[in-house]
Structure formats: C-alpha cells, structure tokens
Amino acid sequence: MTKVDPPKRQQHVYTGFGLRTDPYIFFVSAGLVALFVFTAIVFTKPLNDGSKAAKDWIVSNLSWFFIFSVTGMLLFLIWIALSKYGNVRLGAQDSKPEYSNLSWFGMLFAAGIGTVLMFWGVAEPISHFGNPPREGVVPESVEAADDAMAFSLYHLGLHTWAIFCLPALAFAYFIYRRGLPMRMSSAFHPLLGDRIYGPIGKAIDILAVLGTLFGVATSIGLGTLQINSGLNYLSDSIPVGKGTQLAIIAVVTAIATVSIVVGLDKGIKRLSNLNIVMAVALLIFVFLAGSTLFLARGVFETFGNYFGELIGLSFWNDSYANLLENRSWGWQGDWTVFYWAWTITWAPFVGIFVARISKGRTIREFVLGVLAAPTAFTIVWFSIFGLSAIDIEINGGGGLVEEMDTDSGGGGAPFALFTFLENFPLTTLMVAFSVLIVVIFFTTSSDSASLVVDMLCSGQQETGTPTRQRVFWAITEGVVGGTLLAATTGSSGLEALREVITIAGLPFHVLAFFMMWALVRALREDVEVVTVTPREKTPIETPKEKATPIET
Template sequence: MLERLQRVLGLQTIPGVFFTSAGIALLFVILAIPFDQEVAGAFAVLTGWVAHHLGWFYIFSVSSLLVFLLWLAVSRYGSIRLGSDDARPDYSTLTWFTMLFAAGIGTILMFWGVAEPVSHFVKPPFNDVEPGSEQAASDAMTIALYHFGLHTWTIFAMPGLAIAYFSYRHQLPMRISSLFYPILGKRTYGPIGWTVDVIAVLGTLFGVATSLGLGALQLNSGLSYLFGVPTTGWVQVVLIAVITSIAAVSVAFGLDKGVRRLSQINIGLAILLLLTVFVVGPSVFIANGMVESVGSYISALPWLAFWTDTFKASDWQRQWTLFYWAWTITWAPYVGIFIARISRGRTIREFITGVLFAPTAFTLVWFGIFGLSAISVEMDGQIALAEHVQQDPSVAIFAFLEAFPLTQLASLLSVIIIIVFFTTSSDSASLVIDMLTRREDQPSLVRQRIFWAAAQGVIAATMLLAGGLEALQNVITALGLPFCLLLMFMAVSLYRALKADSLGYSVNELVQGRAFDKVNATAGTQQEPKNVQ
C-alpha cells in the first residue's frame, strides 16, 4: 500500500521510513493544535520522569563518548582515512569549518551567548556562591563553556565519524541504520533498520524545530526592538513561515550552491559582530577574562562532566544541562550526516580534532566576548540586563547591545545573522532527512526536500503555540532519550569495525563473524593485515 501511495505521489523514498516519519509528525501536529494544553502537560510529566530517573544517563553517556573519541584520536585507529587510503578532503579546512559552524550551533550561540552567562551570574547553581560575586562570574563562564564546548561537539562528532567511516570506508548507505551493520547485518535493510532511521528522522525534525522556535522567539524580540513589532505567538508563526520559505529556496539549490554559500556569508557576518563588540566593549577585561575562563573550564571539566547535582534537590539540571544534551542529541543524526558529507578524505584523527576542537575554540571566543561583556554591563549597572534575561531570554542580545554605540545597526546585523543561521539549519537538515528517507540509488527530488523543510516549520510553530520556550524544552528532553541509547550502541559498533579494519578485514567479514573471531584470536599479537578486495 505504501509503495502504491509513493507511485501516486511521484516520490523516490524508502516507503516504510518516509511515510512512518511523516505520519508520526503529522499526528503530533493534529493532536497538539486542538489539545495544546494536554499535550504540553503530558510532555512536562514525561520530562520530569526522565530527568528524575535517567538524568544521570544523559550526563554519563555524553562524557563517556567524549573520552572514547579522544582515545580514538590518539590511538592507532586515528590514522585510518575516511575513504580509500589515497583519498583527500573535498573541502579546504576553512570552508569545512564554516560549514561545521553554520549547520551546527550558530543559532544556539546567538540565542544563549548573552542569556546563559548572565542567568548563572545572577542566579548561581551552587549553594555557597553569592549572586553577582566574582566567583559567580567565573562559574557562569565555566558552565556556559561546558554546555557549548567539547560535550556538545562530542554529540555531533560521534555519529558524524561513524557515518563517514561506514559510508566512505565500507560503501554502506549514508543512513543512521548503516552504523549498526556490524551488529544487525542484512537486517539493517529491513524493519529493524527502518525503525532506527525513523528515530533519527523524528529526532532531527523535532531538534531542528526547537531551534527554529528559539530563532523565532529571538527574531520577534529583535523586530520588536527595532520596529515595534508586537511580541506574540502568531507573529512568531509568521516569522517561521517566512524563514522556512527562504530555507526551501536554499534547499532547492543543494549543498554546494545553497548551504555552502550561506555558511560562508554568515560566518563572516558573525565574526564582524564579534569583533565590533570586542573593539567597542571592555577589551582588556574581555582578554583577561577569556584567558582565565579557558583555565577555569579546563580545570573544572573532569568533575563537571560527571556532576549530576545529587545532593541538591533542585530543577537546575533539567532546565539547563539535560535540556542541552537532549536537544543536541536530537540534532545529532542531522548534524552527524551533514558533517560526514563534508568530511570525506580526512583521517579519523583529523576529523575528531577538527570537529571537537575547532568549533569549541570558536565557542570559547564567542562566549568570552559576548558573555564577559554582558557580565561587565551587569556589574557596572549600565542597563538592567539580568532583569531582561530573566523575563525573556530571547531579548538578551538586543538588550545587551543597548550598552554600546551604533545599537540599531548592531541589532539589525544580529537579526540578519539569526535569519541566515535559521535558514542554514533548516535547509541542511532537509537535505539530511531526505537522505535518511530514500535509497542512495534514488534521485533527490526537490519537492521532497521542500516537504521536510515545511514540516520543520509546522512542528516549530505548533510547539510554540503549545507553550513557548517551556514546551520546546519539555518535548526535546523527553524525545532525546531514544537516540542517546543509539549513540552508545553506535560507539560499540564503530569500535568493532575499526578493530577488524586495522587487521584488513571487511565489514562483511565482521558481520559473518570471521573477522571478529580472528581479531579476538590475535589480540595482543602482531599480525600483518591481509588485503581485502
């Protein structure tokens, strides 16, 4: 029946993945619009249960994956190339980095670059820290860097590395289900594999929709500041519709013409805004604070990475760390595949080093300039920044810019940057979802990519109308759990394949058991790898 429906609609898909994913998304929208309060309440209850019973699992999983990736980078597996042994990167390092950033967390940095440090500065998560103190300022920067540094990019790097390895090294389809081929074998191409891909599609849809929702909140605040546009749910829905339309046009051009060019333009605009704030802001204070913040982040990372707030009965972890990890995890299939698409030819060591440390370094600079400047503004009492942030975090960056010259121009530039980040997130996600829902031998149809771009916008609008920021947080914290489990299995699957690869065995031999048996038999011995055709 699904294949007949596909022929009638003129689509090129894996029917079980495409129609199941689209059907579940449609069902959510149909239920959430008339029963918005009930749906929001149900996700609030589910999120509370997940946070109370499985919050520790989120914390442990992400930190364990970071340790695993760092070990891979320095191990003998680090020299394995993502492709044939003579393959070379498709993109220059600079272009690769700009695409990583724009499709990764550009929108997130714009939203939280000011809001998070100020929030922790005036309301520290630690009992023995006085709000507004020097220690509160230091802790605020450390926590912000923890949330947006190595851990965030670990969540993106894990699926990205696994996808690139299995696709370019073993010619498996570029889908999440392929990562489990060493475990599932031929069942990867059946209902079990389709279920994995459906989870990945839904995670991507809701994860990107959450970002679009946050972007709409922030755009509404910016337009309200600049032009007096009212701040309402329906204005935000209109903004989502407009930006989704722009993303649909971009996605029609594909990866090279659409996403790459927008990414390069936007990284330039973001750096311009960054340098402007640094030059007109408290430059010496920022420089001193950035150096100190890096040291504080590095020294606090070992204990902070496994901190679960055990001895304090508060909701802080659910509202901040668990939300971030779950949100990033739902993005992981999309960003992972996108990173894999642009990373062919690099070694595993190059991939891990680049994906973990280059964006983290930029994040350190971003929060160093925006976060420290915002804390300085709050400490000097120039404007009631903390009051704005606590009332509505989406207005944070625009309230912050009031403390500097050329406020209107800087705010307008911020709005443009948010729009382009909004667009690159949506169009690159649409490209990835299209890949997840069709076979590699099927053409990528423009109308399918546009459909997924529209679906993200509709889900974002629905969640906003169902409860705004709190609804976005609750839905994502609950939905991130299934893919968190997949990430852990993904690491096991990758390790098994790398172990066999280092001895020259193919992934098919690994599935059949022959390679893994020989890997175990030769563990600790020196053996020349055989050539596998």
C-alpha cells in the same frame, strides 16, 4: 575494508507519487509527525500535561544518565583518536582530504553552532551570573562569574561537539569504507547485519528522521523567539506573541522552500559563508567597542577556567540538590539535560553534514578537528559576549540579570542579546544586524535540514531525488516548529521546547552506546595492526577485504 551491498529487494524506490525514497521510512515518519501535530492542536492541554510529567520524571530519575552518556562519548572519542585506529582513513587508505584545513574548520563552524551562539552567547552566562547553579555561590560575585563562564562552555564546548562527532564519525566510516546507505541504521551494521534493511533498521531510521525534525524544529523555535524579540525591540508595533512567531516561521520557511525549488544551492552556500563573516564582524565589534583590555585578558583566562573545571563538571549532576530544602532537580533539567537532549536529536543532521566534508581524513584528524576547532571558537565567542555582559552588569548600566528574570517582568533569553547591545554605540543598527544574522542562520538551517532528512529517508546523497521531497520536509519542519511554539498552554514557548525535546532525546542517548560498540567492532573486523619495526605499528587494510569506497 569491507564493502557491503544492500539486498536487491531493498534497492527499489517508491515512485507511485513521483518519489524516490523508502516508502516505509518516508510515510511512517510523515504519518507520525501528522499525528503529533493533530494531537498538539486538538488535545493541547492533555499533551502539555503529559509532556511536562514525562519531562519531570526523566529529569528526576535519569539526569545522571544524560551526563554519563555525553561524558562517555567524549572519553570514547578521545580514546579512539589516540588509539591504533587513529591512522585509519575515512575512505581508501591512500585517499586525501577534499578540503583544506582552513575551509574544513570554517564549514565545521557553519554546521551546528551559529543560531546557538547568537541565542545563548549573552543569555546563558548572565543567567548563571545572577542565579548560580551551585549551592552556596553568592549571586553576581567573582565566583559566580567564574561559574557562569565554566558552565556555559561546559554546555556548548567539547561535550556538545562530542555529541555531533560520534554519529558523524560513524556515518563517515560506514558510508566511505563499507559503502552502506546514508542512513542512521548503517551505523549499526556490525551488530545487526542485513537486518538494517528490515524492520529494526527502519525503526532506527524513522527515529532518526523524527529526532532530526524535532531537533531542528527546536532550533527554529529558539530562532523565532529571538527574531520576534529583535523586531519588537526595533518597533513596538510588532508584538511579541504566538501570532507574530507563526508568521515569522511561515515567512522563513517560504524563503527556504523557494531556494529549494529554484535550486539556489550555490546562493545558499554563499549566504552561509556571508553569515559567518557577519557573525565574526559582530564579535569584533563587541570586542573593540567594549572593554577591550578586560576582554583580551578574559579570553585567555576563560580558556584556563574552562579546562580547569572540565573534569569536575563532566561528572557533576547536583547529587545533593534533593537533600536541601531550597533546591530541586529543576536547574539541571532546564539546562544540562535540555542541552544534551536537544543536541543529540540534532546530531544526525550535523553528523551527515560533517561526514560529507570529511572524506579522506584519518580518524585522528577527524576527531581532534571536530572537537577542537569549534570548541576554541565557542570559547572566544562566550568570553567576549559573556564577559562583556558581566562587565556591564557590574560596571555599566546593568539590567541584564533583571531581563533574564521572566517572573519579574523580564523578556528572558530571547531579549538578552538586544538588551546587551543597548550598551554599545549604533544600537539600532547592531540590533537589526543581529536579527538579520539570525534570519539567515534560520533560513540556511531549514534548507540544509530538509536535504538531510530526505537523505535519511532515501539513503541516497542529494543527487537523484525529486525536489518535492525536500520541499515537503522543509514545510514539515516549519509546521513542527510552529506547533511546538503555538500549541502550548504556557506563556513561554521555551518551556514547551524544553519539555518535548527532553523526551525525544532519551532514546538517542541509549543508541549512542550501541553506536560506539558497533564502531569498535567494525574497526576490529576491517583493520589489523602489523608490526613493522619494534617501535612502529601501522594499521593496514586486510587484503582479502579490500574494496572501493562509495563515491560522493
């Protein structure tokens, strides 16, 4: 195991303004964000036109690359978990995990899927049910229902968690086994060497900061749209519009900022745990108050449907769409490409969190746990909410497909969950309960993301950096989220979020291949396999390279 010490000239911190961070990464990132906000406000229409044209070009020409990239990540992770490197520990070879499996699984759930499940749990399955992705499938048919569930889980199951898992594994390996700074550039040390401390490394770190800001801002934007819709459902006096959405972002950002200033870390953690309990309570309520027997059967069947379709969907990119007069590349750009771009920009945030809670686990435990546990919960969540929505559309009052059709006056995805809850008892109470869940997810995500961005800039863990740095990034996240929603010429902020994040995600997918290469190269350098018996091989550390991992 090799420990790498940064050059002494890189161990300084910038203290001119009372900061403890890398001045180049911090100020260049902040400057680029300010430039984006200024451009979006002053040159709104040119920016909208440019981002739409760029997004359309990427979708038309590179949608296949996004799909190839994410499927490649998943296959790579499965290979490395089952390979001779699977027994290598993230830390000293005799170290043990710091958290029990149950606690670890719970924290994985909190890491990256709370807001996503609340927003898309009803909206995506019912959208695909009414507007099937594949040509020739009859809308609102049994085949459309199967496709709706399969595509929803393809988007938010193993592939999403492969995007989170790859950088998390790279962070954990290079931080705990090589003692490198907590920065994106550290994952490329086997390829760049000490150049990770120079202009190339800093450029990678700036890209990671910007990607995290835009990824989290997109989540903030989606959460804001849903909160606004829920409040409007509860009271007509609260309008749906950009003014209300900006006010929501300001209030939630202020709450997150206060929690940073007064140091409510334990309170935020308890609030996060409470939020998970609340989300599970909502899940149980829908299961028991809905068609329970149908859902119990459907959950089991959905597992089989998902894994039965997984291989085909992993390579499907609608190749024949442009050959048919009534089809275009639009569907996959608005869904699959958007998901993969959004998720990978958010991956440094989730990756650092997952790495911090996974020290002491083997690569095999890490990969299989990060992929399997959240995916299993996601399947259950989408089965209960998605199948309940389809059941309501077929046997109940309906109206959910129409709600998703914004061209015909529907509220779209932000309203889907609340229209869905109209079909259950205690509607007003459950809508309010759901809005509260989204608000807490929103607040804790903003608080956590500001910490992660600060770490990406400073290369340090959360101790030792001034609070003002986290406050700055929390406010910046809110400003970027508000800008993405408000400084748009279209009527729906969702389109603007899709356009910007698709552009931002492209370079991260390119870097993912270099990250896989660097990880394999590091493992080959640090670990050798020695034959113990004719049937047993054990990975051990090369004695002359043995070193103590960084402390957390």
